[in-house]
Amino acid sequence: MTIKIITDSAADLSKELLQTYDIEMIPLRVYDEQENEFLDGVTLDPIDLLRNMREGKVYKTSLPSLETIQEVFTTYAKHDVTCIYLAFSSELSGTYQSSVLVGEEVKETYPNFSLDIIDTKCASTGQGLVVLEAAKMAKDGATKEEILNRIAFMTKHMEHIFTVADLQYLVRGGRVSKVAGFIGGLLNIKPILNVEDGKLIPLEKIRGRKKVFQRIVDIMETRGKDLKNQTIGISHGDDLESVNILTEMITEKFGCKVFVVNSIGAAVGAHAGPGTLAIFFLNEV
Structure with a gap:
């Protein structure tokens, strides 16, 4: 049975990865x-x-147009293709809720359409790593139940640790409070944030970007498990220099060998801004 993996552009996967693993992407x-x-x-x-x-x-x-979501779902429904859609966190976007409504409409016309819509509670390459794992499993012939079980595990245990160059972008987009944004701009203080149950949560503030790198590595050591044998996700806001520094630090500290490195997409970037740097890994394997 062919299983089609669908996601949206908030997963921040490159065109090459989407093509290699035959992933359908719905753009925000x-x-x-x-x-x-x-x-x-x-x-x-x-x-x-x-x-x-x-x-x-x-x-x-804005979330994808309802017409685009409907067109994608209908295309696979017509051909009786089993689909799993991995959506951007419902705490950060209305994409998941809209896709559920559209999916119900499509099933009224195609009642036998097998479609599972998952609220990943993830974002950017955190979402992307879950999508890639599901797509690899589908390509290798795993059953729908096996893929859904793995998705459930990964979405529960995916860590998102990131820093931004300027909190004002997140403030403007309503993602963090104005007070947090004001403090973050003082005295070269850099925030470290994460995603908990799909929501953006400030963790701490560090003075100086070099210290931020070390603190991110420290957090990985505290929260991660068997990091050496994981695929580590890194996304950045047009800042490959920082990516190279952090990748070298992670490799030296944990012996990691496999990385998925992507620029943040335009939808995520519009809120996080240039200079964003994010790390994604599992706290259980």
Whole structure:
């Protein structure tokens, strides 16, 4: 039985990975200050967005259009393809809720359509790592139940540890409070945040970017398990220099060998901003 893995662009997976593992991607929408609409990863390159943000341009985001979701689901329903859709955290976007509504509508026309919609409670490459694992399992012939069980485990145990260059981007998007944003901009203090049950939670504030790198590694050591044999996810906001530094530190400390490194997408980048650096790993394996 063929099982199709579907996700949205908040998973921040490269076009190469999407193609290699035959993953269907539904793009979120991004709008500039003139209300021009772009499709994340399709008609707007995330690096262009991040560089524009450095110049002061402001973007806002929206979930995928209902028509796009319906078109994707209907395409597979017509051909009786079993689908698993791994959605962006419901605490950060309305994408999951909308996809559930659309899925119910499509099933009214195609009652035998096998579609499971999962609220990953993850974001960016944290979501992407779950999607990749599911797609690899589907490609290797795993059953739907086996894939769903693995998804449930990974979404429960996926750590998201990240820092941003400027909290004001998250403040503007309503993702953290204005007070946290104000403090974060003082005296070169850099915030470390994570995602807990799908929500953004500030962990601590560190003075100086170099100390942030070391603290991220320390948190990995405390929370991670068998990191050497994991695939470690890293996403960044147009900052490969920091990626290289952190990758070297992680490799030296834990002996990690497999990394999935991607730029944050335009939808995530519009809120996190340039200079974002995020690490994803499992706290149980």
